[in-house]
Amino acid sequence: MIYDEMREDIKELIALERKDEQYNAAIAAGSVKPSQETSRDHEKRALRIDDLTRKYGAQ
Numbered sequence: 001m002i003y004d005e006m007r008e009d010i011k012e013l014i015a016l017e018r019k020d021e022q023y024n025a026a027i028a029a030g031s032v033k034p035s036q037e038t039s040r041d042h043e044k045r046a047l048r049i050d051d052l053t054r055k056y057g058a059q
Contacts, residue, residue: 006056013052016045 023042026032034042 009052009055013049016049016052020045020049 020042023032023038023045027034032038
């Protein structure tokens with residue numbers, strides 16, 4: 001059902017936003033040093049966040 005897909009997408013979006021906030025806070029606090037791997041993960045998250053945001057028209 002379409003609402004189930006929407007619910008799963010929104011749950012994913014919230015989880016991705018939380019991970020992104022935690023990553024940014026850790027970088028700002030100096031507890032994490034950016035590496036190729038963490039930067040790549042961050043970029044993948046950002047792209048998926050953008051995809052989901054565009055899908056639901058919330059920009």
